[in-house]
Amino acid sequence: MPLYLRAVEDFYRREHEVVSSQDLGDWTGLTPAQVRKDFTFFGEFGKQGIGYNVKFLRQQLRQILRLTEDVHIGLVGFGNLGRALVHYHVDAHTAENPEFGAPDRLRITAAFDVDPSVVGTDFRGVHIFHVDQLSEIVHEHGIKIIIIAVPAQHAQSVADKAVAAGVKAILNFAPVTLTVPEDVKVRHTDLTLELQSLAFYTG
Amino acid sequence: MPLYLRAVEDFYRREHEVVSSQDLGDWTGLTPAQVRKDFTFFGEFGKQGIGYNVKFLRQQLRQILRLTEDVHIGLVGFGNLGRALVHYHVDAHTAENPEFGAPDRLRITAAFDVDPSVVGTDFRGVHIFHVDQLSEIVHEHGIKIIIIAVPAQHAQSVADKAVAAGVKAILNFAPVTLTVPEDVKVRHTDLTLELQSLAFYTG
DNA sequence: GATTGTGAACGGATTCACAGCA
DNA sequence: TGCTGTGAATCCGTTCACAATC
Numbered sequence: 521m522p523l524y525l526r527a528v529e530d531f532y533r534r535e536h537e538v539v540s541s542q543d544l545g546d547w548t549g550l551t552p553a554q555v556r557k558d559f560t561f562f563g564e565f566g567k568q569g570i571g572y573n574v575k576f577l578r579q580q581l582r583q584i585l586r587l588t589e590d591v592h593i594g595l596v597g598f599g600n601l602g603r604a605l606v607h608y609h610v611d612a613h614t615a616e617n618p619e620f621g622a623p624d625r626l627r628i629t630a631a632f633d634v635d636p637s638v639v640g641t642d643f644r645g646v647h648i649f650h651v652d653q654l655s656e657i658v659h660e661h662g663i664k665i666i667i668i669a670v671p672a673q674h675a676q677s678v679a680d681k682a683v684a685a686g687v688k689a690i691l692n693f694a695p696v697t698l699t700v701p702e703d704v705k706v707r708h709t710d711l712t713l714e715l716q717s718l719a720f721y722t723g
Numbered sequence: 724m725p726l727y728l729r730a731v732e733d734f735y736r737r738e739h740e741v742v743s744s745q746d747l748g749d750w751t752g753l754t755p756a757q758v759r760k761d762f763t764f765f766g767e768f769g770k771q772g773i774g775y776n777v778k779f780l781r782q783q784l785r786q787i788l789r790l791t792e793d794v795h796i797g798l799v800g801f802g803n804l805g806r807a808l809v810h811y812h813v814d815a816h817t818a819e820n821p822e823f824g825a826p827d828r829l830r831i832t833a834a835f836d837v838d839p840s841v842v843g844t845d846f847r848g849v850h851i852f853h854v855d856q857l858s859e860i861v862h863e864h865g866i867k868i869i870i871i872a873v874p875a876q877h878a879q880s881v882a883d884k885a886v887a888a889g890v891k892a893i894l895n896f897a898p899v900t901l902t903v904p905e906d907v908k909v910r911h912t913d914l915t916l917e918l919q920s921l922a923f924y925t926g
Numbered sequence: 927g928a929t930t931g932t933g934a935a936c937g938g939a940t941t942c943a944c945a946g947c948a
Numbered sequence: 949t950g951c952t953g954t955g956a957a958t959c960c961g962t963t964c965a966c967a968a969t970c
Contacts, residue, residue: 522919526898540929549900552929553963560931568930569970584923591922604807605914612915626918664925665918689921691914695729697752705924707917711808711894712815714910715829715868716725718892719794720787721908722867743951755951756941763953771952772948 521558523548525581531574540571587624594663596678597670598633598648601693605669606631610644629661655685665689672696726751728784734777743774790827797866799881800873801836801851804896808872809834813847832864858888868892875899
């Protein structure tokens with residue numbers, strides 16, 4: 521769904537009044553049937569013979585994706601990768617930057633590390649706490665998502681702490697498969713795995 | 724398959740002689756049946772009643788994934804993200820770092836940007852060329868994969884140039900859906916999309 | 927005529943279950 | 949007995965095709 525929202529935002533920006541599932545399919549690279557099926561899961565947004573009202577659809581998608589209220593995110597691991605992620609995210613979400621699609625309410629509220637030389641400092645408006653304060657800060661700010669950008673050997677224990685603190689979603693950049701309870705959603709991004717996969721196709 | 728290799732490397736490091744599809748399933752989070760099916764696509768590696776010989780399986784997987792010869796990678800876009808990627812990758816692949824699983828031959832051979840203040844400099848052993856030299860350098864070094872870490876509005880034109888130069892695989896970090904010929908493999912990593920997806924589950 | 931929403935058909939991927947072998 | 953390799957069975961996501969509707 522986030523991809524559809526990005527598409528709809530683009531049509532919105534270009535002042536289209538309506539879009540068809542065909543239009544959205546072209547934009548996203550999916551089939552029109554796929555687009556319609558995905559939408560019906562959440563309700564009926566379109567008008568037969570006409571298409572989807574862009575303004576209405578945009579609003580519906582934002583609602584569905586909970587982009588209308590602040591979502592607090594914690595970042596664990598403030599090495600090169602963590603720093604780049606903050607940079608990237610802050611750029612994307614403060615600069616009224618339309619290239620990312622919908623402006624949303626995703627906020628990196630706090631960062632965590634163990635290195636005394638960064639703990640206690642601020643970076644791009646984000647304060648870096650010691651990892652021992654994870655649970656405390658998660659509760660204090662109502663953090664629902666954490667990003668794991670620590671070395672592999674610490675990733676699982678960070679995940680455990682976060683889950684214990686009530687975090688329900690994890691974006692994992694460490695090269696390990698995390699074990700978490702069923703009700704916690706994990707997404708995994710792994711540069712090495714991606715490159716190794718691609719290398720296979722270069723024969 | 725890269726994930727299996729990582730698992731096998733782990734068993735290898737812990738000096739296991741054999742692994743069962745059950746073991747590998749536990750490690751990766753997949754079912755044993757799945758593991759066996761995936762392997763049979765490439766051949767028969769195991770012994771009935773025993774399991775898979777770790778050393779042999781490791782060697783086979785490396786062969787399959789073409790990790791035995793150098794694969795040259797180009798990085799386009801040397802902003803915060805690009806820099807972090809080089810950092811990360813160089814760390815992962817020079818430090819004999821076992822946490823990433825198999826040592827491989829994936830090399831970021833060259834980087835590209837348009838900013839005169841970085842073009843011509845070196846970073847962590849990687850030289851930064853002007854994007855205009857993309858085609859030339861791709862041919863010169865036999866680059867097969869490029870990583871796109873440029874702003875959204877330039878991503879497609881970079882992809883086009885790379886494809887024209889003969890690149891067959893692209894790892895795209897820009898928040899756009901790239902259009903490429905069928906024989907080019909694209910993988911897309913999009914922080915904003917990942918976070919928006921996760922936000923949906925935090926209700 | 928255009929386009930949605932949807933039940934039916936399809937197909938690919940996953941899982942089952944078991945024969946075969948160490 | 950234990951575990952692989954694999955055909956059969958099943959599941960699930962995608963696509964088709966069309967009735968309903970603007």
